[in-house]
Amino acid sequence: MIPYNRQSISNSDIELIKKTLKKTIITRGDNLVKFEKAIKNYVNCKYTVGFNSASSALTSACFGLNISKNDIVWTVPNSFVASANCALHFGAKIDFVDIDKEYKNIDIDYLEQKLIKAKKQNKLPKLLISVHFAGQATFQEKIYKLSKKFGFKILEDASHSLGAKRFDQFVGSSKWSDATVFSFHPIKTITSAEGGMVCTNNYSIYKRIILFRNNGITKNPSEFIKKNEGNWYYEQIYLGHNYHLNEIECALGLSQVKQINSFVKKRNSIANFYDKNMRDCGFKLPKIEKENLSSHHLYAINIDTNKINKNFFFKYMSKRGINLNVHYIPIHLHPFYKKLNFKKGDFPNSEWHYDTAISLPIYVGLKINDQKKIINIIKKFVE
Known part of the structure; x- marks a missing residue:
């Protein structure tokens, strides 16, 4: 069978994985840091956080953007369910904006009309999750302009579009959004077997996402509520998850970034x-x-x-x-x-x-x- 899509793995990918398997630590090590930095440098954003999937990256991004119970979140129906599920995990109310038939991305005119109607009803969204279908960027600068007029935040679900550009600007730069999510599933542009990444230029969002990825735990003494009891001490300050990428996955991702x-x-x-x-x-x-x-x-x-x-x-x-x-x-x-x-x-x-x-x-x-x-x-x- 000729598959509809599949990964591309080279000998250099395999060799770096072998090398990683011989390391003392195979999770939460320097490969993760290097992989995050490589994506940051490639798309030209300020902060990146690696995850074990794009679904967990989307969920964490919603936490980073302070989505909570009864907030209104919009996305498109033409996507994988994770684009909507991520908001429901926080008790938000989800609604959809239809796509246009030409590019299969969010219909900007439809979006504007829906925003005008929502404003009259006092039901404007707190967050819009725009989806880059098939690897093509949305009209993100137009969405950004509407966000300033109607006061919503923007999360780009760019799971399909690592390496894509709009106006010579790499998707992931988050120039026209608060944050962007990539997927490293085997059939995406590059793979880490499974994996995802959040890109943002906002330090507050980045800080919240980092904590959420680590079960809501901080080891920073300046954030402790109680007195620091020693070098081993840590505190949980949020309800989070363990969404880390391991070193083996990051090794594959690091090798693939070059390609x-x-x-x-x-x-x-x-x-x-x-x-x-x-x-x-x-x-x-x-x-x-x-x-x-x-x-x-x-x-x-x-x-x-x-x-x-x-x-x-x-x-x-x-x-x-x-x-x-x-x-x-x-x-x-x-x-x-x-x-x-x-x-x-x-x-x-x-x-x-x-x-x-x-x-x-x-x-x-x-x-x-x-x-x-x-x-x-x-x-x-x-x-």
């Missing part, structure tokens, strides 16, 4: 080949905004469901050794969210995208002959 640009270049090359050779197939192909460089985590097309049965297409491709996927089942249509009174028809663009979307294989190790095979099989199906 971000080459990985993004390769993914763009694959996407361009699809664009060139599938323009006459009758599909809606991904559109990249002119000011953006996409990391192309996904290559998601939209089919005409009046002409193609999506389930049949999946089975047809699978029988011929091509593994496809769909991104995403709209969050508001999951059984858990239906219990929160969301229903089909609430966000039509996200629902249209789910009904028509298919993710084709795209990964660094995808060979040109395999890509040609994929395209030829698709063309035979269409014919």
Whole structure:
């Protein structure tokens, strides 16, 4: 089978992992510090905090942004559930903003109209979680402008877009947000097997996130409530979790950081080949905004469901050794969210995208002959 996505592991990755396994300490060591610094330097932000997953990074970022019970948080339905779940962990009320059909990111006009209506009802969000679908940055500067007008905070869920740019500004710089989250899941731009990272330029947010990642524990004497009892002493001042990345995962991440640009270049090359050779197939192909460089985590097309049965297409491709996927089942249509009174028809663009979307294989190790095979099989199906 040709997978829809997969990791790319080199011999140098493996050697650094072997070296790490021989260290005295294999958790909370210098690899974590180095990995955080490498991402910080790459995206050009002030502070970074590494996590064992992007989901825990999103949850911790919500804590860092002081999200609490009954706060209102908005995100998009076209994402993995973690983009919304992170706020619910703190008792916040979640709502959604639909996407646009061109870029599959948050619809700025829809957002503005919803904000105007929310202001009249005194129901403005405290936080907006913008999602960079498939590796393409949102119109983040426009969202930032609206945040100043309506007074909400911004968290970028950039799980798909490490290595992506907008106006030559790396996603993760957090120039137009309070914080940004990356994922290092195996199929993302780079991997640490599992992992995530929060980037921010705000020291107060950074400090809270650090403590939350460490079970809410501080070892800083200036923060102690009681008298310091000795070098062993620590105090828990928040309710947190153990969300650390271990040294082995960080070793893999450290090795892969060096390859971000080459990985993004390769993914763009694959996407361009699809664009060139599938323009006459009758599909809606991904559109990249002119000011953006996409990391192309996904290559998601939209089919005409009046002409193609999506389930049949999946089975047809699978029988011929091509593994496809769909991104995403709209969050508001999951059984858990239906219990929160969301229903089909609430966000039509996200629902249209789910009904028509298919993710084709795209990964660094995808060979040109395999890509040609994929395209030829698709063309035979269409014919």
